[in-house]
Amino acid sequence: MAENDKRSEQSRKVTFSIDKSQNFPDWYDRAIEVAKIVDARYPIKGMNAWMPYGFKALKLMLSKMEFLLDDTGHNEVYFPLMIPESVFSKEADFLRGFNGESFIVTQAGETELAERLYIRPTSETGMYDTVKLWIKSEADLPLKLYQTVNVFRHETKQTRPLMRVREIVKFKEAHTFHANAEDAAQQVDEAINVYKRFFDMMLLPYKVLRTPSWDTFPGAEYNYDFMSVIPDGKGIELASVINLGKKFSLAFGIQYQNSQNDYSYVYQTCYGISERTLGTIMAIHGDNNGLLLPPIIAPTQAIIVPIYYAGKEQPVNKACAEIRETLEKSNIRTSLDSRQNTAGEKFYEWEAKGVPIRIEVGPKDVENGSAVVVRRDTREKKPVKVEELSNHIRMTLDDISINMKKRADAYLKERILHFDTVEDVKKEYKERLGLVGLPWCGEERCGRSIEEKIGIPTIGYDEHKGAKGKCASCGNPGKTEMFFGRTY
RNA sequence: GGGGAGUUACGCUAACCUGGCAGACUAUCAGCCUUGGGCGCUGAUGAUCCGAGUUCAAAUCUCGGACUCCCCA
Secondary structure: OOOOOOOOOOOOOOOOOOOOOOOHHHHHHHHHHHOOOEEEEEEEOOEEEEOHHHHHHHHHHHHHHHHHHHHOOOEEOOOOOEEEHHHHOOOHHHHHHHHHHOOEEEEEOOEEEEEEEEEOOOOHHHHHHHHOOOOOEHHHOOEEEEEEEEEEOOOOOOOEOOOEOOEEEEEEEEEEEEOOHHHHHHHHHHHHHHHHHHHHHOOOOOEEEEOOHHHOOOOOOEEEEEEEEOOOOOEEEEEEEEEEEOHHHHHHOOEEEOOOOOEEEOEEEEEEEOOHHHHHHHHHHOEOOEOOOOOOOOOOOEEEEEOOOOOOHHHHHHHHHHHHHHHHHOOOOEEEOOOOOOHHHHHHHHHHOOOOEEEEEOHHHHHHOEEEEEEOOOOOEEEEEHHHHHHHHHHHHHHHHHHHHHHHHHHHHHOEEEOOOHHHHHHHOOHHHOEEEEEEOOOHHHHHHHHHHHOOOEEEEEEEEEOOOEOOOOOOEOOEEEEEOOEO
16 A cells, blocks of 8 residues: 555455354345345344345346246246135145244234135145146146245244245245156156256255155155255255145145046145245355355346546546447446446445456556456456457356356365264264264154254255265164254 | 343444433535545434333333344253
C-alpha cells in the first residue's frame, strides 16, 4: 500500500469475520444475506422472502431439472395447495408420517369449515385421488407427471434458509404410475440416473444410499436418498427416490383395466428435489469471501467492473459497453457495474455474490486493448486481449466448473469416514467430521443396535458396494456398508 | 416433550440493575473528495415487539400475549 494512500488498514470492513471452517452455521446465514439470496427477516420462522438475485439462480437451477424431466417423458401438471382431510388420511402410514407437521386450515373468515383442509406437506394424496380418474386402461400407462409447488411443514426444530424451512418454495416432485412392479422398479433406476446427471451438472458431490427398511418414507416400499455432507459434518438429503409399490393405489383405488378385462392396481414411484440443492451448492462451494456459484446457474457469469479515474470515464465506459455486447453475443450472462463506488467495494460485493468471473477495465487496459480477467475460484488475475475475451471467458467458465467439481468430490471423500468397528468410531469420530460407514450384515436388529451403540442415527446403505469386514454388531460377514450421521 | 435467554432504526449495539432529553457504529439519502481491493469529510432520514398495570413520569418495574434464539431429551 502506497504511503500516500488514505485508506487505513484498520478501518477496512470485513464481510466475513466468520470463518466458514470454524463456524459454518453463522457463515452460511451471513453468506446468504450478503449475496442477497433470500431475506430471512420475514416474520415467520422458517419462511423466507426470495430476493431477485437468489431467485434467478434458483430458476436457472430448476430449468436444468425441467429439461431432464421433459427429456425423459415426464409431463408437467399442477395440483392444488389444499387437500381435504378425508383424502389426506386415506393412506395410514402416510398420515402417521405427516400428520404431526402439517398446517391445517380450519376456518374461512369466522366460519368454521365443514371439513378441515390440509396444506400439502407433499402432494401424494391430493394428486392420487384425482389421477385415479385419469387412468382407465393399460394404454394410459406409464403415466409420468411432475409439478413444481410450494409445500409446508411445521418444523419445530431449528430452521435454516433453503436447507430446513417451513415453506419449501420450489418442490419439484415427480409422480409416476405403472402397470407392473418391474416397470416401477425400472422407473426408480431412471429417476436415479436423472438425478445423477442433475447433481453432476450442479457440481455437487453425493452418495446414493438405500434407506433401511425400518426408516422408509411413509407409505413407501423402499427408497433411495441422494446424500451429501455440509461443512458442519451433517448429512443432507438432496433428493429422495421412492418406490411406493401398490400402497397408495390400494388406498386410493387407482386401477386400470388390463387385456384380460380384469382390473389391476397400478405401481407407483415418486421423487423430488427442492431449493435445498441450491443451499447445499452454496454451503459446499462458498469460501471466506462469500459464495461461489457454478457457472451453469450463476445469474451473472461475468461481471464487468470499470475502474474510473477523473477525466477518463468516457473511454473506459465505451470499452466496457463493447465488451459487454461481445460477451452477450456469445451467450455469456454478463453485467456491468458502473456505479460510482470504489473499485474495491465492488470487487468484494461481486465476490460475495459468487460471480465466477470478474473483468476489470481501467484506463491502462483501454490503452492496451485488453482487460484483466479474474477467476473467483482461484482469484487468479490475467490480462486478456479484447479480441480473445469471449473465447477466454468460455474456456475459463468451463475450467472453473471442472475445478469446482474436483474440489467438491475431494471434499466429500474427506467427510465420509470408513470404520471397522464400533470401538473405532467411539475412539476416533467427532461430530463435525462427517458420515460414518461401518460393515453391516443386512439385519435390522444389527442396524439398530449399531445405531444405539455409537449414538448416531442410520442414514442408509450402499447397495452396490460390498463391505470388507465383519458386521459391526454380530460379527457375521458384512454384506454392505451402512452409513450413520446426523442429518438435516 | 422439558428448561433457559431474549426482542431498541435495514443490521449491530448503548442506556435497563438504580424509572427522568433514547446515544454510537453501519446502512440509506443529498453533496464533496475519490476510484487498479472496503479511504475520508459535511448534512439529513430513521427505533424502544403488542396489550394491560404501577407511577407526576416506563425502553427501564409488574402481569399477560406474540415472536425469536439457545440448551437438554
